[in-house]
Amino acid sequence: MPYTEELKNLIKAVEKTRPQRLARKKQGEEFPRMSLDEVEAILKKYHPDYKEEGRRELKVGPSKGYQIAQEFADLLEAWSRINPDKIDLSRVDIETDVLIIGGGGAGTAAALLAEQNGARVIVATKLRHGDANTMMAEGGIQAATKIEKDSACLHYLDTLGGGHFKNEPELVHTLVTQAPEILRWLEGLGVMFDKFPDGRLHTLLGGGTSRKRMHSCGDITGIEIMRDIRDEARNRENITVLEFAPAIELVLNEHGHCAGAILYNLETEEYSVVKARATILATGGCGRLHIQGFMTTNHYGATADGIVLGYRAGLKLKLLHTVQYHPTGVVYPEQLEGILVTEKFRGAGANLVNIGGEQFVNEREPRDVESAAIIRECLERGKGVPTPTEKLGVWLDSPMIDTLMGEGAVEREFPGKFIVYQRFGIDISKEPMLIYPTLHYQNGGLEYNARGETSVPGLFIAGEVSGGVHGENRLIGNSLLDVLVFGRVAGESAADYAKDKARDGGLSLQHVEDYHRELEKSGIVTDRVTPILLPDYANPEVRERQLTARHAEK
Amino acid sequence: MADRERKVTDKEKTAGTGKVKLIPVYVMGKRYLVPETLTIMKALEYAGYRFIRGCGCRGGICGACATVYRKPGDYHIRVGLACQTVVEPDMYLTQIPFYPANRASYDFAQLSDSPEEIFKLYPEVFRCIACNSCTKACPMDVQVMDVISAVKQGNIERAATLSFSCIQCGLCVSRCMGELPQYHIMQLARRIYGSRIAPRAEHLNEAVEAAKGEKCQQALEKLMKSDIKQLREIYQSREIEPEMAGEDWTPAKRDDL
Ligand SMILES: Cc1cc2nc3c(=O)[nH]c(=O)nc-3n(C[C@H](O)[C@H](O)[C@H](O)COP(=O)(O)OP(=O)(O)OC[C@H]3O[C@@H](n4cnc5c(N)ncnc54)[C@H](O)[C@@H]3O)c2cc1C
Ligand code: FES
Numbered sequence: 125m126p127y128t129e130e131l132k133n134l135i136k137a138v139e140k141t142r143p144q145r146l147a148r149k150k151q152g153e154e155f156p157r158m159s160l161d162e163v164e165a166i167l168k169k170y171h172p173d174y175k176e177e178g179r180r181e182l183k184v185g186p187s188k189g190y191q192i193a194q195e196f197a198d199l200l201e202a203w204s205r206i207n208p209d210k211i212d213l214s215r216v217d218i219e220t221d222v223l224i225i226g227g228g229g230a231g232t233a234a235a236l237l238a239e240q241n242g243a244r245v246i247v248a249t250k251l252r253h254g255d256a257n258t259m260m261a262e263g264g265i266q267a268a269t270k271i272e273k274d275s276a277c278l279h280y281l282d283t284l285g286g287g288h289f290k291n292e293p294e295l296v297h298t299l300v301t302q303a304p305e306i307l308r309w310l311e312g313l314g315v316m317f318d319k320f321p322d323g324r325l326h327t328l329l330g331g332g333t334s335r336k337r338m339h340s341c342g343d344i345t346g347i348e349i350m351r352d353i354r355d356e357a358r359n360r361e362n363i364t365v366l367e368f369a370p371a372i373e374l375v376l377n378e379h380g381h382c383a384g385a386i387l388y389n390l391e392t393e394e395y396s397v398v399k400a401r402a403t404i405l406a407t408g409g410c411g412r413l414h415i416q417g418f419m420t421t422n423h424y425g426a427t428a429d430g431i432v433l434g435y436r437a438g439l440k441l442k443l444l445h446t447v448q449y450h451p452t453g454v455v456y457p458e459q460l461e462g463i464l465v466t467e468k469f470r471g472a473g474a475n476l477v478n479i480g481g482e483q484f485v486n487e488r489e490p491r492d493v494e495s496a497a498i499i500r501e502c503l504e505r506g507k508g509v510p511t512p513t514e515k516l517g518v519w520l521d522s523p524m525i526d527t528l529m530g531e532g533a534v535e536r537e538f539p540g541k542f543i544v545y546q547r548f549g550i551d552i553s554k555e556p557m558l559i560y561p562t563l564h565y566q567n568g569g570l571e572y573n574a575r576g577e578t579s580v581p582g583l584f585i586a587g588e589v590s591g592g593v594h595g596e597n598r599l600i601g602n603s604l605l606d607v608l609v610f611g612r613v614a615g616e617s618a619a620d621y622a623k624d625k626a627r628d629g630g631l632s633l634q635h636v637e638d639y640h641r642e643l644e645k646s647g648i649v650t651d652r653v654t655p656i657l658l659p660d661y662a663n664p665e666v667r668e669r670q671l672t673a674r675h676a677e678k
Numbered sequence: 679m680a681d682r683e684r685k686v687t688d689k690e691k692t693a694g695t696g697k698v699k700l701i702p703v704y705v706m707g708k709r710y711l712v713p714e715t716l717t718i719m720k721a722l723e724y725a726g727y728r729f730i731r732g733c734g735c736r737g738g739i740c741g742a743c744a745t746v747y748r749k750p751g752d753y754h755i756r757v758g759l760a761c762q763t764v765v766e767p768d769m770y771l772t773q774i775p776f777y778p779a780n781r782a783s784y785d786f787a788q789l790s791d792s793p794e795e796i797f798k799l800y801p802e803v804f805r806c807i808a809c810n811s812c813t814k815a816c817p818m819d820v821q822v823m824d825v826i827s828a829v830k831q832g833n834i835e836r837a838a839t840l841s842f843s844c845i846q847c848g849l850c851v852s853r854c855m856g857e858l859p860q861y862h863i864m865q866l867a868r869r870i871y872g873s874r875i876a877p878r879a880e881h882l883n884e885a886v887e888a889a890k891g892e893k894c895q896q897a898l899e900k901l902m903k904s905d906i907k908q909l910r911e912i913y914q915s916r917e918i919e920p921e922m923a924g925e926d927w928t929p930a931k932r933d934d935l
Binding site for chain 1: 715716717720723724725726727728729730731733734735736737738739740742762764781783784785786819838842843845846865866868869870871872873874876877878879880881882883884885886888889890894895897898901902906909910912913916917918919921923925927928929
């Protein structure tokens with residue numbers, strides 16, 4: 125919908141201050157940055173991660189006592205979708221060397237490498253192959269590819285600084301040293317990177333990085349990478365992809381090793397047993413949990429299933445107390461709610477301003493600080509802009525970009541966003557965008573090591589489901605890199621394990637039974653059943669009338 | 679059910695959430711009242727549908743939610759993405775979350791940069807009758823027919839660049855008179871272009887070596903052994919490449935590297 129008359133009136137305040145803001149910008153005058161003390165204070169007070177009511181201590185499982193978001197705790201303090209007694213584990217439906225759970229970037233990279241290393245591979249994924257956060261990445265992928273000015277060491281430092289120095293050094297070491305190889309691999313697979321005429325790669329600066337190290341494919345880097353590795357996987361005879369077949373529980377064996385998973389056919393509602401010599405969990409992130417009611421940039425299937433599966437099988441959580449809110453998500457028009465507005469807009473000169481048209485934060489603060497400042501502006505200072513959908517936001521003054529970089533710059537630099545807004549009658553080269561922080565990325569996850577191994581033999585993990593490499597805050601462009609580096613690592617390790625290390629043994633869901641018992645003992649009373657697999661967006665009035673009695677699933 | 683729907687239309691009641699007008703849409707012929715501001719995707723959910731197929735990114739880039747619809751008094755068949763198209767009164771719609779399209783299998787490493795490769799794998803490309811239905815059906819404004827013409831003329835570069843924003847939703851395939859699997863053909867063209875025709879980033883070879891090299895490994899090891907205090911200091915004193923710096927910029931501090 126085009127902006128309403130009320131909003132159009134409010135935009136006048138932005139237009140009024142724009143000339144002065146532009147003049148300041150041209151003189152290189154910046155809004156003052158926060159000191160480290162101010163940063164600490166604002167995060168504590170306004171960042172959703174720090175909100176006491178937002179968290180609670182886990183009462184069960186290997187990370188009992190750990191404080192994480194209520195929404196995560198709800199997932200973990202819940203029953204399995206199945207009654208383990210009812211699953212006949214002697215009837216194995218599929219047998220394979222390597223089972224990969226999740227067909228996004230990490231899962232697909234893992235499949236390619238596992239196959240290359242001689243394994244027969246099954247990829248079980250919840251939606252279509254490639255319906256994943258990987259597909260949505262816009263900005264790009266980090267790697268130190270220009271040795272005259274950059275190095276893996278600098279990349280290492282930047283990554284640690286961004287992560288508040290909480291990252292696992294070994295993991296970061298693997299991430300940054302394999303980065304250039306990943307780019308070379310992708311180029312060989314046909315990925316069309318942005319290049320100079322001589323083939324040299326374009327690189328851009330990202331928030332928190334000391335060098336221009338971000339490589340892109342237009343503003344659809346994720347699509348370009350995902351569709352190429354998917355195409356390659358489709359060519360490989362020993363990779364079979366099962367779509368609409370989410371895993372809902374891992375299967376262990378009598379030795380306590382991982383031995384496959386229970387899959388659920390979303391369409392026929394059947395459960396089946398996959399036996400695998402090695403299993404890789406690559407289920408991605410959690411945006412669709414809408415932590416603390418936040419909107420999200422994530423795809424439909426980002427419901428943190430892998431965390432549930434891994435946790436029930438005995439993996440510890442790592443750094444899951446932080447999630448990343450991207451400061452600039454669309455808050456209006458409603459149709460685009462939650463969708464990412466890349467930080468390149470701020471990089472290109474757009475200010476963030478409040479209802480009075482005043483700046484209130486430097487546009488280059490790290491993501492968490494920027495988000496906290498926007499929340500403060502809206503909730504404490506009362507200077508948010510009310511939307512017709514009864515929410516609050518602030519303006520991202522995109523028209524400044526046309527003045528700074530020349531007429532037509534917004535359309536040229538941001539063709540994707542320009543068209544999307546245009547569909548709703550908003551010309552973002554003339555009218556500012558209404559934005560608010562949006563749930564974007566799961567910084568932490570399950571614990572693993574630099575070979576992709578976990579504490580359960582035979583179980584490997586890769587990608588957004590894992591925790592450690594990004595510390596408490598992921599840097600832009602490091603996640604695509606993460607999923608490809610560790611996807612490949614996990615694929616190789618799993619194939620290797622399947623070859624001669626896996627120990628055969630009777631299949632078991634004892635860990636699920638034990639988990640149920642622990643739940644009962646802890647006094648938790650709930651009818652929650654997880655993983656949830658898909659979010660439920662039915663209108664509440666309709667939901668009230670959806671009265672089918674559910675067959676008892678627990 | 680039907681009763682409830684009727685009552686509401688008569689009065690044009692406002693929905694519970696905001697002051698929004700409800701309008702009728704026909705999902706596979708069945709009438710539902712939905713807020714007029716919603717996209718087709720959200721309208722279906724509002725009506726009580728829970729997607730399994732036909733929903734992916736919810737942001738217009740994954741191609742899961744192809745939709746066809748018609749409007750009253752208008753003979754055109756319209757197409758769009760359910761997550762990007764706002765409902766209109768009385769639209770008749772259905773989703774096509776899957777449309778069969780044959781994909782050739784190939785050993786990519788063995789392919790050359792010749793257009794013959796595409797002709798061999800997809801001989802049906804010459805069945806294109808240039809009707810342009812594909813282009814009209816594309817929700818991403820890809821000039822699909824021009825891409826296919828470029829392929830036929832052996833211009834892989836043009837086919838690759840013109841098809842870059844393809845999200846593989848399959849709407850072109852569903853409308854094609856010549857029965858081509860356009861998006862698979864374009865995928866192959868792009869991969870050949872990206873790896874065989876576009877100039878290669880030769881500097882990657884040096885970068886790969888440097889990252890594995892002894893100098894880098896030693897420096898990294900030192901960093902990994904540093905305590906937080908030291909790390910913070912090194913971090914804070916590192917030189918930052920200026921945003922406006924040109925491609926030939928080199929750092930003043932060489933020991934950072
Ligand atoms: C809008 C957006 C923009 C981004 N931009 C960038 C960027 O510019 N640069 C960058 O580096 N990063 C970016 N990121 C982050 C990055 O894209 C993701 O973190 C990363 O791609 C995650 O990859 P993954 O393979 O771990 O997970 P995904 O790509 O999400 O794949 C997980 C897969 O597992 C499937 N799955 C889930 N549960 C189950 C189950 N129970 N059983 C079977 N399958 C299951 C999912 O359906 C999905 O296919 C962005 C993310 C978003 C959302
Ligand atoms: S859901 Fe991905 S394009 Fe609509």
